[in-house]
Amino acid sequence: MFCSFCNQNKSEGVSFLNVELCNSCMEEITNITVEDDKYHYYIDIIKNIFKKCQLDN
Numbered sequence: 103m104f105c106s107f108c109n110q111n112k113s114e115g116v117s118f119l120n121v122e123l124c125n126s127c128m129e130e131i132t133n134i135t136v137e138d139d140k141y142h143y144y145i146d147i148i149k150n151i152f153k154k155c156q157l158d159n
């Protein structure tokens with residue numbers, strides 16, 4: 103699978119909607135807090151994924 107978040111090929115992960123997410127990104131996202139510097143970075147990626155899904159429909 104190809105992770106949409108870190109853009110790397112990973113052997114294990116989950117997929118939701120049309121997006122694949124590796125286990126390490128999944129773990130990072132589920133543990134992230136609003137105070138975290140990466141929070142807004144992830145929100146942006148998630149927003150782009152949702153936009154892409156809207157366009158696909």
Ligand SMILES: [Zn+2]
Pocket residue numbers: 105106107108109110112123124125126127128
């Ligand atoms: Zn990843």
